[in-house]
Amino acid sequence: DAGITQSPRYKITETGRQVTLMCHQTWSHSYMFWYRQDLGHGLRLIYYSAAADITDKGEVPDGYVVSRSKTENFPLTLESATRSQTSVYFCASRATAMNTEAFFGQGTRLTVV
Amino acid sequence: ILNVEQSPQSLHVQEGDSTNFTCSFPSSNFHALHWYRWETAKSPEALFVMTLNGDEKKKGRISATLNTKEGYSYLYIKGSQPEDSATYLCAPGRDNYKLSFGAGTTVTVRA
Numbered sequence: 333d334a335g336i337t338q339s340p341r342y343k344i345t346e347t348g349r350q351v352t353l354m355c356h357q358t359w360s361h362s363y364m365f366w367y368r369q370d371l372g373h374g375l376r377l378i379y380y381s382a383a384a385d386i387t388d389k390g391e392v393p394d395g396y397v398v399s400r401s402k403t404e405n406f407p408l409t410l411e412s413a414t415r416s417q418t419s420v421y422f423c424a425s426r427a428t429a430m431n432t433e434a435f436f437g438q439g440t441r442l443t444v445v
Numbered sequence: 446i447l448n449v450e451q452s453p454q455s456l457h458v459q460e461g462d463s464t465n466f467t468c469s470f471p472s473s474n475f476h477a478l479h480w481y482r483w484e485t486a487k488s489p490e491a492l493f494v495m496t497l498n499g500d501e502k503k504k505g506r507i508s509a510t511l512n513t514k515e516g517y518s519y520l521y522i523k524g525s526q527p528e529d530s531a532t533y534l535c536a537p538g539r540d541n542y543k544l545s546f547g548a549g550t551t552v553t554v555r556a
Contacts, residue, residue: 365544374534374549375489382542391545422488426544431477433491434544 334358338437352409353440355423362428364406369420413444449547457553458525465521466550468535472516479536525554
């Protein structure tokens, strides 16, 4: 499928478990982003990436790890999930051309119990 | 972190009325400003990407202006309709890479 897709769409996990959220885009966009939806904060940036093997911390990176071995994939791993990480997570990508818009995946709703 | 403020946090509009709200950001090292519309249970979608001082963009009944010297952008909705109900996010950037959003303005249009 063309575009940007996230998997799974829904995930329930237990406190302390490791969980990985997947993001895949078919446009070969260089830039990719992970956000979490937080009440009163809108979308908060967790990590972002300029290209394969280049990643940077956003505003709320603690407890998360990312990798980018291939341009099209940008997985987000919660190393030891906590209840405070219950949220909806959005992945986005955009081209490097000046002032291009970002495109968002459909989101992953993660519940940590 | 580029400080961005969106105001008001929320507003209620009667159907047919027009409204506007603000995105404020530091004017130094400005590169571009993004506006996104985020409907409940959906993903954010881009409205505008603006770069030039004095820039105005329009999409249907929604328009935006940009003042980079004083560090603000206005988003206008003319003749609000129920389908305009959404959270509107802005993201001012100091470079072409990082995209970090404000907390948003949630618009509710009452029929």
